[in-house]
Amino acid sequence: MTSIWKMIPAAILFAAASMVAIGPAAAEATKNEEGATVAGKGAEFDEDAGKWFLESGAPTYHIKKDGKIDFLTYRGFQRYHSECHVCHGPEGVGSTYAPALAESLKTLSYEDFIGVVASGRIVHQPGGGESVMPALGDNKNVMCYLDGIYTYLKARADGVMPRGRPKSKDPKPKGLGEAENACLEG
Template sequence: MLLEESGEPTYRSQKDGKIDLLTNRRFQRYHSECHVCHGPEGVGSTYAPALTDSLKTMNYDDFVAVVSSGRVVQTPGGADSVMPALGDNKNVMCYLDGIYTYLKGRSDGVIPRGRPAGKDPKPAALGEAENDCLAG
């Protein structure tokens, strides 16, 4: 995972400025874990906000905090608006930096809608880190 000077993960490859491999792959994770509520490619739904808008102002730490701990907001209509706490869900947490960079790239208008092009093989080190996280 590439890091900005701030320590936040970024979708840009430092070498050539292209969108990095991990970000491309996290398109799929977003779609398996978040799409059902937050809509395709982060555009939002009647039920949950557009994360492409949220990340225009929300920073990385706040993003991780909301996803880990969830949030319940009462609405005037009576039904609570519930973001589930996903901190125990390894299929989310082991991939969260990549989900973040994918959404951040969408929010910045750098990553287009649709399935990202390019199918580079997954680097061995990345596969190992993921397996350790999933097993740990």
């Protein structure tokens, strides 16, 4: 007799497996040794790039104890509002037309974020309409600033960046300025 008991461990395993799958992508904002808020483990500043990176290789926001944000994330705030806001709403809150990126980035990985923005996405809807995220891979005003747009939206998704214009920011790192210029001219 196949008893119901045999099914229970499977159900528990399934539940455990789905929790593991959700785990790593969930918000992981943490403090580094100086008490600054960053998006995960092992945040280090890369002088050449002028950006903070995590152990995972993804760029991260860096918010000091006094609330001062890194320049890259500030750039992202500016660029988001010139390139994405029109569809995705102010500060990543979404619109009737496009999803709330401050929600999406709770689970969307850095790589998938870059992929969707560069390649776009068309979703056919049941009523026959289409939901279109344009492919922006050839748009330098987006691609040269995409890491900052990512860290800005990630800070919004992790709940560590209040709404509104950031009050104070770090000066622009030399490496970041050079990389931006090279990207825009390249």
